[in-house]
Amino acid sequence: MSQILSKIPLEDVSKERLRLWLRLLKTTRSIETKLRENFRDEFGTTLPRFDVMAALSRYEDGLKMSEISGVLRVSNGNITGIVDRLSDDGQLVRVSVPGDRRASRVRLTKKGLQEFDRQAKAHEGWIAEALGEFTAEEAREITMRLLTSETPEEEAK
Amino acid sequence: MSQILSKIPLEDVSKERLRLWLRLLKTTRSIETKLRENFRDEFGTTLPRFDVMAALSRYEDGLKMSEISGVLRVSNGNITGIVDRLSDDGQLVRVSVPGDRRASRVRLTKKGLQEFDRQAKAHEGWIAEALGEFTAEEAREITMRLLTSETPEEEAK
DNA sequence: TACAGAAACTTCAAGTATAAAATATTTTGG
């Protein structure tokens, strides 16, 4: 067994990982570009807006600002502007937290949830198309392998 | 064989692909965040700057502006600002193209090439660490599978 | 040769992103 494995020189491991990284980047970028275009053309919205709404849709009671940035892995100050605009559009509301005057909880409105559902359906279709080369098994297998290289982050309470 | 495969309901293919997409996104984002931080802390530069220098390093004769954006798959107008700043830093120069007064060819300076070599070494190490869970075989295998879902783009001449 | 159209690039507006500083509000240790 180790004789078979040794056909790949050990020094090349980091080169193979680098190749994988460049491939991951190329694939996700090309899909992201397509999604961005679709969101723009069909819903007049953007990927970051959709991401925030997707995060909120998973939490009945909403999320605090810092929880959103934790879930989405983007910087804290960034969320403010996106939430501001979604709020202007009536897609979500900021609810003040009873015991803590610093924090506010962000929640989708009914309108926001309905809009998100429409977008999510389309989104799933776009992804299924973009990753159409993968069978369910392949998708599942790669997902699981990628699962290992994970750095867990703060979770919403 | 098809009996074994049929354990996975067909309707779930798009769900599996969606899961794969979300995993790809999470993985690449988390690695990108780490890289950004490293570039900042150790070289005082940014990922987009590194990307541009990496592209240029592969072409002895440099690249035209539109070729850079083609290779990196980012929008045309975007490159202008990045190249401006790299030029201010002396990492690259714009050389006018003899027959065409519209175009200019961008080329790394000696200083820029040396700096890029240092950065590229560190970069490879960071990636090897971030993708440390993958053996060379795994990395190679996943790279190849991802290779199929590709949309080719214009190449430099 | 004239000139419409293409090409290369820059500029622009709006939005997104980060890190760091500022503000306001708890919470905690003495």
Added chain:
DNA sequence: CCAAAATATTTTATACTTGAAGTTTCTGTA
């Protein structure tokens, strides 16, 4: 109880990103 530390968020400065509009410069063709 109170100053110091921690927490939640916003603000600020700078950079990056896109798509679209604008400028200048070719190029093909009538």
